[in-house]
Amino acid sequence: MIGEVFTWLNDPAHWKDTRFDTGIATQLAAHVRFCAFALLVALIIALPLGLVIGHTGRGKWLIAAANTLRALPTVGVLVLLTVIIAPHFYGRTDTGYLIPTEIVLIVLAIPSILSNTFAGVENVDPAVRDAAEGMGMTGKQVLLKVELPCSLPLIFSGFRSATLQVIATATIASYLPLGGLGRFIYDGLAQQDFPQMIGGGVLVAALALVADLLLYLVQRYTVSRGLTGRFSKKRLPDPRLASVTQAEVAAI
Amino acid sequence: MIRFESVSKRYPDGTVAVDELDFVAPSGQITVLVGPSGCGKTTSLRMINRMIEPTAGRILIDDQDVTKVDAAQLRRGIGYVIQHAGLFPHRTIIDNVASVPYLLGTDKKQARARAMELIERVGLDPRFAKRYPSQLSGGQQQRVGVARALAADPPVMLMDEPFSAVDPVVRDQLQDEFLRLQSDLGKTIVFVTHDIDEAIKLGDQVAVLRVGGHLAQLATPAELLSRPVDEFVAGFVGRDRGYRALTFATVGELAVHDEQTVTMGAPVPSRADLDNWILVVDAANVPQGWLNLAELRPDHTTVTAEMLYRGGTLATQGGSLREALDACLSSPSGRGVVVDSDGTLLGSITAAEVLGLIEKRRPGAAAVTGSGSERR
Ligand SMILES: Nc1ncnc2c1ncn2[C@@H]1O[C@H](COP(=O)(O)OP(=O)(O)OP(=O)(O)O)[C@@H](O)[C@H]1O
Ligand SMILES: [Mg+2]
Numbered sequence: 001m002i003g004e005v006f007t008w009l010n011d012p013a014h015w016k017d018t019r020f021d022t023g024i025a026t027q028l029a030a031h032v033r034f035c036a037f038a039l040l041v042a043l044i045i046a047l048p049l050g051l052v053i054g055h056t057g058r059g060k061w062l063i064a065a066a067n068t069l070r071a072l073p074t075v076g077v078l079v080l081l082t083v084i085i086a087p088h089f090y091g092r093t094d095t096g097y098l099i100p101t102e103i104v105l106i107v108l109a110i111p112s113i114l115s116n117t118f119a120g121v122e123n124v125d126p127a128v129r130d131a132a133e134g135m136g137m138t139g140k141q142v143l144l145k146v147e148l149p150c151s152l153p154l155i156f157s158g159f160r161s162a163t164l165q166v167i168a169t170a171t172i173a174s175y176l177p178l179g180g181l182g183r184f185i186y187d188g189l190a191q192q193d194f195p196q197m198i199g200g201g202v203l204v205a206a207l208a209l210v211a212d213l214l215l216y217l218v219q220r221y222t223v224s225r226g227l228t229g230r231f232s233k234k235r236l237p238d239p240r241l242a243s244v245t246q247a248e249v250a251a252i
Numbered sequence: 253m254i255r256f257e258s259v260s261k262r263y264p265d266g267t268v269a270v271d272e273l274d275f276v277a278p279s280g281q282i283t284v285l286v287g288p289s290g291c292g293k294t295t296s297l298r299m300i301n302r303m304i305e306p307t308a309g310r311i312l313i314d315d316q317d318v319t320k321v322d323a324a325q326l327r328r329g330i331g332y333v334i335q336h337a338g339l340f341p342h343r344t345i346i347d348n349v350a351s352v353p354y355l356l357g358t359d360k361k362q363a364r365a366r367a368m369e370l371i372e373r374v375g376l377d378p379r380f381a382k383r384y385p386s387q388l389s390g391g392q393q394q395r396v397g398v399a400r401a402l403a404a405d406p407p408v409m410l411m412d413e414p415f416s417a418v419d420p421v422v423r424d425q426l427q428d429e430f431l432r433l434q435s436d437l438g439k440t441i442v443f444v445t446h447d448i449d450e451a452i453k454l455g456d457q458v459a460v461l462r463v464g465g466h467l468a469q470l471a472t473p474a475e476l477l478s479r480p481v482d483e484f485v486a487g488f489v490g491r492d493r494g495y496r497a498l499t500f501a502t503v504g505e506l507a508v509h510d511e512q513t514v515t516m517g518a519p520v521p522s523r524a525d526l527d528n529w530i531l532v533v534d535a536a537n538v539p540q541g542w543l544n545l546a547e548l549r550p551d552h553t554t555v556t557a558e559m560l561y562r563g564g565t566l567a568t569q570g571g572s573l574r575e576a577l578d579a580c581l582s583s584p585s586g587r588g589v590v591v592d593s594d595g596t597l598l599g600s601i602t603a604a605e606v607l608g609l610i611e612k613r614r615p616g617a618a619a620v621t622g623s624g625s626e627r628r
Contacts, residue, residue, distance in 0.1 A: 224343070
């Protein structure tokens, strides 16, 4: 069985588009497109909202409300939205299906980004916030120069878990007549072609892993080492040998 | 100069944290606010940089009402140090210190050069500059907090229990360094603590607050110890007041006796002039400890370090009577060792002689309540 899945994935014919079938490459690109768009929109909504709620302490009910969204049955919402939205679009475009799909994915991504951003800001040491204000930072400076950078580890973990969820759930786009890696899963199931079905699942998992790895790398280079505790193993120079020069100071 | 004019603070829940507070913190001096927990020290301090707004009265810095200045602008001109330092965990030490200059738009290179200077000035190793706060001990972080507050060279500094979260030894060091720094910089400092010993050590003047935010007494440390205005202040100032007040009492010159000495590494003398105790000094005539001839073993022929009693404290010529008395009380021979300002031996003095000096001061009580310049 594993061998058959492997064969299916390795067959170059499956990767290219043909007159009758859309290949893996195209579906993969479509899948990435759905997910990237949903995650971007969710980030644009949830990040500033979480920062502001955390900073001001006002509107905390929104966090609780967003978390209840997690309980919604995804497929049910998708079907409902499609029934409402799709009839407004005619002709050969996918828009009528695309909009409900993206809405479902965005709603799925928002809670973890929002609540983690909020938690990140709220968990900033009150002494740090006090010092920031006390030295004369404006509210906006406190938020952008202190609270945001200090929240990054939690924001990243929220965004990464949203990414995993969205990539996995985006397969439901194929429940509607849309592309994406879900196509292979649904088609494989319908045709009793299990290698294809499992191959589709493997591709989704691989995509999720790759995306998570990329985000991990971004995180590694954006989050301050002072927060992660990853300090260079390089031994600090002996103080008696090191006289720090002006040039070195400027280079730090 | 910071002037409180009938300043009150009533929190929305009805708590009166500060009640009609009136006092002046003179320029270039350390004014310590001290009092039991919840007496409104922090509230008073934070009203100066408008972290808290008073509900009545005014606070003036150099005759400028603080509420007439933009809060952020005001704070950039006031150094602020808090209990746990509150360093930015995501910034290196040097960037933490340069925070206010960055806010003021100082060129990055210049701000860092200045920060580097301050890091050394507060007694930190320059190699800490590239570290992060989590890599520093509490005492080191507190030093960075002080350096950060000094970075923009503000004339006024507010300090809220800056040394209370570190162990007593480090606290003592930090206090000494802080006094040294202040003697160079001459900032106008308001310093909050709940530790009366710290208040007495650091303050040019000390304001004792009682719960409810009332000023109980504003006085120099010496005055506070010798003439507490009421039971509350007396109780708060605590036991050993008389002894501690000697910290602020000096006599011109201590008349010392010559003391028989032996140098480290030299042969052990066969007998001593006075009793069995002989003072051991090093080659530079700096006292090292006492030798007890009665306790020597036959194999003890030359003076070595492990034979010494090192318990005695030293009195400095020109220092306080407290130091002199303590040197006598702590000395195993009963003779207090007096040294020069460079640490070399001058001679010894007995407790009876120090008590005589204390007795002599008695009628002229003015010496006890002298000005702050008499101490340290
Ligand atoms: N935000 C607030 N709302 C209501 N009451 C407050 C608030 N902040 C402080 N208080 C009250 O005001 C009083 C003075 O508080 P403050 O923090 O100034 O005390 P403190 O002298 O600094 O005490 P400590 O030595 O414990 O730090 C206390 O009774 C405290 O409970
Ligand atoms: Mg306090």
